[in-house]
Amino acid sequence: MTDLHNRSHFEQQLDKALQTSREQGAQHAMCYIDLDQFKIINDTAGHEAGDEALKQVALLLQDLLQQDMTPRQATLARLGGDEFAVILFHCTLAQAEALGQKVLKALEATEFYWQNTRFSLSASIGLRMIDDTAGSAQQVHAQADTACYAAKDEGRNRLHVYHPDDEELRRRELEMECVSLIRRALADRRLEIYAQQISPLISGADRQHYEILVRIRHENGDMISPALFMPAAERYNLAHRIDRYVVTEVVAWLRAHPEAVAALDMCAINLSGQSMGDKDFVQFLLAQISQSGLPTHKLCLEITETAAISNLSEAIRLFGQLRELGCRISLDDFGSGLSSFGYLKRMPVDIIKIDGMFVRDIANDEMDFAMVKAINELAKKMGKQTVAEFVEDEAILARLETIGVDYAQGYLFGRPQPLDALVAQLSERQEVV
Incomplete structure (x- = not known):
């Protein structure tokens, strides 16, 4: 629907990023982007409006990445629902944070119109560096997701960086593991x-x-x-x-x-x-x-x-x-x-x-x-x-x-x-x- 890479391709790229980090000492970053209160658009204007809003967000994210880097330097994907993710290759923490802030400002300045109704857009972003502290692809993904939830709890429309020694984020990470356990248990009865x-x-x-x-x-x-x-x-x-x-x-x-x-x-x-x-x-x-x-x-x-x-x-x-x-x-x-x-x-x-x-x-x-x-x-x-x-x-x-x-x-x-x-x-x- 959005013409972005899917979750499967994103995970392959995440594996490659981890491999070059381990073998060459390269530093990359993963940004987990979750739209804030997107459910309001679906609930008030319908799923057709929600789909159109997702397309517009995808185009905005593509434009921002193309302004600063080549396709080889970044992988943008839609993971599902209103969740997007970016891998920034050979990127410092400062550069990743700068891009994250640029995304937040661009979304905040964007207004989505549907049948004479105006909706504001914003997102919460979780940032996890892919370096010598990173574990498996699943762990990096979960830690970026956890940082994103922390950003939402802090008031939304902001970026939160995952640090391995952050006790509060570790608690949230354990919660997210528990959430995954609950979902699997419900599916498997x-x-x-x-x-x-x-x-x-x-x-x-x-x-x-x-x-x-x-x-x-x-x-x-x-x-x-x-x-x-x-x-x-x-x-x-x-x-x-x-x-x-x-x-x-x-x-x-x-x-x-x-x-x-x-x-x-x-x-x-x-x-x-x-x-x-x-x-x-x-x-x-x-x-x-x-x-x-x-x-x-x-x-x-x-x-x-x-x-x-x-x-x-x-x-x-x-x-x-x-x-x-x-x-x-x-x-x-x-x-x-x-x-x-x-x-x-x-x-x-x-x-x-x-x-x-x-x-x-x-x-x-x-x-x-x-x-x-x-x-x-x-x-x-x-x-x-x-x-x-x-x-x-x-x-x-x-x-x-x-x-x-x-x-x-x-x-x-x-x-x-x-x-x-x-x-x-x-x-x-x-x-x-």
Whole structure:
């Protein structure tokens, strides 16, 4: 479409640049160029307009390179979407930065018109020198990409240089590796559904209660915790895809196991704040539940208090829609949002999960005990049930029982395990009883 080189040709040229750098000590540079907020053009004017804008950007980049160097001195490619990349051969850092700044100024001065609508253009650029610090082609590409994301985080319309000793960029690089892992896991269906028991403390012990969790099975067989991949999923707009995968798998599993549904009181499924604000995901979720044929009162959708407060209007609307279907709503990590009490009365939720940071020390810390007691009493006055997280020993459990918390969850009752295994274990216990 843009008459530029494709990703395959670009990667061949990147391999050549690395080879001459290693064998001859030559210095080159890679610039990763990502248009800022390009989605606005596609969303407001359509994909035809977006394609035309990409063609104009490609011509602008070609003109700039031809002004300063010959085709043998630079390789320009479109990697996909709104992403472009340039390899500058036999180029110093100062020269690469100067060209990057020239690109930024040219884009900023360019206006794209489509059917009487004017759009501004800008880009974020990640610059990685190809020298004796460079690793493989894949690493150089990823590091330039990471620097580009850093430029976006710094305010867009700017250039960021990758330095091997930059700790912040190393953290971002690890995040990008995690993003790649998530995408591969979704494509290969290597997300695995786990669950953890939620134990009733007052009544309902004859029914099963559990929270759905997700793990990624790495290509090497290792199991990866969500604590490692969910922050990257949230940051890079992949959380809603994970949520969609989990909802689809859990609903399908429950439909295929009617005996598990018969023994079930509550199955809690976590939603990210990102999903809550995604209209397509919300429609998908409501359709999955309403068309499942499952008893919806046995399904509980769970979202963190912080996410709910950050997206309050969306949260209230979604919670209302889910309750109309008969589902229960749980507010996770309650107490972490600091302004919890003021917001709580506006949210149509059924269950409050008390943040584990208050629960884990209540056997020895009277302040934490008072906090948990106050949250529990407030919830009860508002007609809501409570769940205490991080219940890891009998001393914590005993104090929770004295104040009348409804449910407890933690390693005292069992660690997360595959959904099949947990349900089988809970069923065996019921048969013994």
